[in-house]
Amino acid sequence: xxxxxxxxxxxxxxxxxxxxxxxxxxxxxxxxxxxxxxxxxxxxxxxxxxxxxxxxxxxxxxxxxxxxxxxxxxxxxxxxxxxxxxxxxxx
Numbered sequence: 510x511x512x513x514x515x516x517x518x519x520x521x522x523x524x525x526x527x528x529x530x531x532x533x534x535x536x537x538x539x540x541x542x543x544x545x546x547x548x549x550x551x552x553x554x555x556x557x558x559x560x561x562x563x564x565x566x567x568x569x570x571x572x573x574x575x576x577x578x579x580x581x582x583x584x585x586x587x588x589x590x591x592x593x594x595x596x597x598x599x600x
Contacts, residue, residue, distance in 0.1 A: 531537050 532541065
């Protein structure tokens with residue numbers, strides 16, 4: 510069990526060392542900063558797109574629901590009219 514903890518610590522130390530070595534150069538720090546800023550901008554744009562898409566989908570669903578209700582009402586009115594005609598003929 511302790512062997513696995515030692516391995517994890519060793520790997521974490523290697524990763525931290527590699528990161529420190531990479532970021533020791535000013536050029537690499539600038540590249541990392543620019544990449545992080547680009548990632549933040551892309552995330553913001555994707556969030557805005559997702560919000561617009563959600564609003565658009567909700568509007569479409571509402572329109573579809575309204576059309577369905579109207580169609581159902583018309584169908585019900587036709588059935589009632591047919592039933593009334595049938596009753597008048599029977600009497």
